[in-house]
Amino acid sequence: MNSTLPPSDIRVIFDRIAPVYDDLNQWLSLGQHQIWKAMTVKWAAPQAGDLGLDICCGSGDLARRLARAVAPTGQVIGVDFSEAQLAIARHRHISQSPHLPLEWILGDALRLPLESGIFDCITMGYGLRNVTDIPRSLQEIHRLLKPGAKAALLDFHQPDQALWRRFQGWYLDTIVVPLAQNYGLTDEYAYITSSLARFPLGPEQVELAYQAGFAEAIHYPIAGGMMGVLVLEKGK
Ligand SMILES: C[S@@+](CC[C@H](N)C(=O)[O-])C[C@H]1O[C@@H](n2cnc3c(N)ncnc32)[C@H](O)[C@@H]1O
Numbered sequence: 001m002n003s004t005l006p007p008s009d010i011r012v013i014f015d016r017i018a019p020v021y022d023d024l025n026q027w028l029s030l031g032q033h034q035i036w037k038a039m040t041v042k043w044a045a046p047q048a049g050d051l052g053l054d055i056c057c058g059s060g061d062l063a064r065r066l067a068r069a070v071a072p073t074g075q076v077i078g079v080d081f082s083e084a085q086l087a088i089a090r091h092r093h094i095s096q097s098p099h100l101p102l103e104w105i106l107g108d109a110l111r112l113p114l115e116s117g118i119f120d121c122i123t124m125g126y127g128l129r130n131v132t133d134i135p136r137s138l139q140e141i142h143r144l145l146k147p148g149a150k151a152a153l154l155d156f157h158q159p160d161q162a163l164w165r166r167f168q169g170w171y172l173d174t175i176v177v178p179l180a181q182n183y184g185l186t187d188e189y190a191y192i193t194s195s196l197a198r199f200p201l202g203p204e205q206v207e208l209a210y211q212a213g214f215a216e217a218i219h220y221p222i223a224g225g226m227m228g229v230l231v232l233e234k235g236k
Contacts, residue, residue: 005191007108007132011082013188014058014130018084020183022059028176036154036227040123041065043152043220043231050120052076053144055109055137056127060089060102062154066123067100076100077114079107110136116143122151128230129155129199138212138232145234152231156196159225168226169193205230 005013017024025033040062046052046069054063057078067076080086086104093102107113109124109131122141131137141151159165172193180189200208202219205228209217215235221228 005132007081010130010132013191014080014082015084017185017188018059018082018088020185021085021088022061024180024183024185024189027179032223036222036229037062037065037125039222040125040152040154040229041069043150043229044121044123045150046070046074046121049073051118053114053119053122054078055112055122055124055141056080056130057089057104058082058085058125060092060104062123062125063089063102064093064097064100066121067097067102070121071099071101074101074120076102078102078104079109079112079114080104081106081108110140112140112144114144117146119144120146120149122149124151124153124155126155128153128205129195134200134205135208135212138209138214141232142213142234147234148236150231150233152229154227154229156192156199157221157225157228158196158199158201159221161225164224164226167224172196202228202230 046066048070050070052066052070054066057063057080060078063076063078070076078089086106090104110133122145128134177186177189180186202221206217206219209232214232216233218231219228
């Protein structure tokens with residue numbers, strides 16, 4: 001429903017981006033992604049000892065943040081379908097934060113090889129916009145959560161206000177794509193604009209979440225509405 005590209009092409013894009021993804025992210029958000037990720041973890045309401053899941057974990061930044069919140073007695077699983085992203089996540093985990101309770105698995109967000117109803121909290125960073133079937137992905141998150149547990153999904157968003165929308169378009173076209181060009185990744189980053197144009201707005205995401213079975217769904221626009229966090233709660 002969301003992407004015009006088949007999943008195999010999306011995987012190739014993320015395999016190619018993997019080596020530079022974190023550096024570019026830091027530059028392109030001027031470090032702000034760290035604040036947005038901290039908010040996302042907070043909204044997922046992790047507690048020490050929880051079992052957490054980070055879907056579309058990429059190189060593992062959000063998963064490591066979630067792991068810090070459930071450590072030392074909890075556990076976090078990071079899952080992604082890109083081998084190249086997971087290889088970086090594993091390497092960073094072992095070399096930079098081996099004490100964190102993390103495990104990495106290869107898997108598709110649309111059919112995760114995980115037991116139903118076992119997770120206390122779930123996060124997803126810049127994943128929902130990239131999956132090929134958003135309703136299915138939300139159903140998977142609903143299936144995996146324990147009753148009463150929360151998920152928080154961070155992603156780009158198209159601002160309501162025309163001024164912010166123009167700024168976002170200018171920023172993507174004038175800053176993001178040319179910077180990505182220096183890394184030979186023009187097409188991969190131009191994909192952000194087209195995926196964003198197809199991505200449901202906050203209220204539509206909330207509607208899809210209710211259709212997937214969630215008891216509560218709230219979309220919080222952040223950064224002038226250029227980003228958003230969809231916070232979901234499974235019924236008790
Ligand atoms: C933009 S990156 C975000 C990485 C990380 N969550 C972050 O916030 O930095 C999106 C990730 O989603 C993964 N992805 C996209 N579709 C997927 C799917 N259907 N199943 C699993 N992973 C997927 C990609 O491989 C990529 O690593």
